[in-house]
Amino acid sequence: MIAHQATLVRREVWEHPAIWVTPVVIATIVSLLTLTGQVTVSAFGEAVNLAIVGAQNIDEAHRALVLSSVLLVVSTIFASGAGIIMTFYSLDALYAERKDKSILFWRSLPLTDAEAILSKLITALFVIPLVTLVVALVTHLVILLFVGVWVKLQGGDAIHLVWSPVRLADLWLACLLLAVTIPLWLAPLVGWFLFVSTFAKRSPFLTGFLPILVLPMLERMLVGTHLFWDAIVVRTFQPPVLKFRQFDWMEQGSLPEKLDMESMSLVQQIDIAGLFSSLSFWAGIAVCALFAAAAIYVRRYRDESY
Numbered sequence: 001m002i003a004h005q006a007t008l009v010r011r012e013v014w015e016h017p018a019i020w021v022t023p024v025v026i027a028t029i030v031s032l033l034t035l036t037g038q039v040t041v042s043a044f045g046e047a048v049n050l051a052i053v054g055a056q057n058i059d060e061a062h063r064a065l066v067l068s069s070v071l072l073v074v075s076t077i078f079a080s081g082a083g084i085i086m087t088f089y090s091l092d093a094l095y096a097e098r099k100d101k102s103i104l105f106w107r108s109l110p111l112t113d114a115e116a117i118l119s120k121l122i123t124a125l126f127v128i129p130l131v132t133l134v135v136a137l138v139t140h141l142v143i144l145l146f147v148g149v150w151v152k153l154q155g156g157d158a159i160h161l162v163w164s165p166v167r168l169a170d171l172w173l174a175c176l177l178l179a180v181t182i183p184l185w186l187a188p189l190v191g192w193f194l195f196v197s198t199f200a201k202r203s204p205f206l207t208g209f210l211p212i213l214v215l216p217m218l219e220r221m222l223v224g225t226h227l228f229w230d231a232i233v234v235r236t237f238q239p240p241v242l243k244f245r246q247f248d249w250m251e252q253g254s255l256p257e258k259l260d261m262e263s264m265s266l267v268q269q270i271d272i273a274g275l276f277s278s279l280s281f282w283a284g285i286a287v288c289a290l291f292a293a294a295a296i297y298v299r300r301y302r303d304e305s306y
Helices: 002-015 018-042 045-057 060-099 102-107 113-153 158-163 168-185 187-199 204-222 227-237 245-252 272-276 279-301
Strands: none
Touching: 002 018, 002 113, 018 060, 018 113, 060 113, 060 168, 060 187, 060 204, 113 158, 113 168, 113 187, 113 279, 168 187, 168 272, 168 279, 187 204, 187 227, 187 279, 204 227
16 A cells, blocks of 8 residues: 555656646746845945945844745745645646546556545645755755855855854744645645546636635625635635744834844744644545545546546
8 A cells, every 4th residue: 555655656746747847946036036136236335235234233033033034935935836736736636637548547557546546635735845845945055055155255254144043943844844734724625626636527727716716705695604715715825823923024124123032933833733633624634535535436436438
């Protein structure tokens, strides 16, 4: 069973290169934008020198806050890309093999429909986020390297300004926790998209998203409640583990006056215990399991002659 799953997951990565190509493209764009920004900023000679002097005079906690904020924004870009990949992969994973008739080949192998669906679920919920995470962490190092070299060329102390204050271990552990928990929080949507992929004859994207858009509107107009809106839209865009309050300064436009290194921990602000003790979380896992079971049933008994 485990050997079959490992082989099937490798097959998914091989057949869907967007799983690793997309984060690599994002990393390339972000790195080039970093270089472009440095070249542009370098044109403001005196202002740059004053900014470096000012950065050297502020405390380490504020420097750590700025660096963590920048790297967290970069991580958010990768997370958005992973969400897009998960959506399109889930909608296409079972639809494509029916469209090109490759499902007939895979059915000739000693593999069950449950194993096939499970491999696609594992790929969507774990492989895509973790592959994206690895590329994002490498991009963090590249950005820090670029910034460190640039600061050095401008006459600043790269160790003091860049490498010493940055808290990579805390940031990376927080990113790992989010890469594991947020996809699980979104598992009902992934299960629904996989289920749609088993029966949609054309345009699985439209088939998958139309009910998500229409049901909340119909409920609001006909009943006056917003249960579907809360269950679909609010749940999707407001995961309970994203509560990094110390980064409100980016919206306010100014650094907080008082700050200590203890309050900078991102890991401490991720309530893993609260998430796993949440009834909503386990209800979502149950919904995902139901959709996965429905996908197995449809894949097993569906006529693929069209």
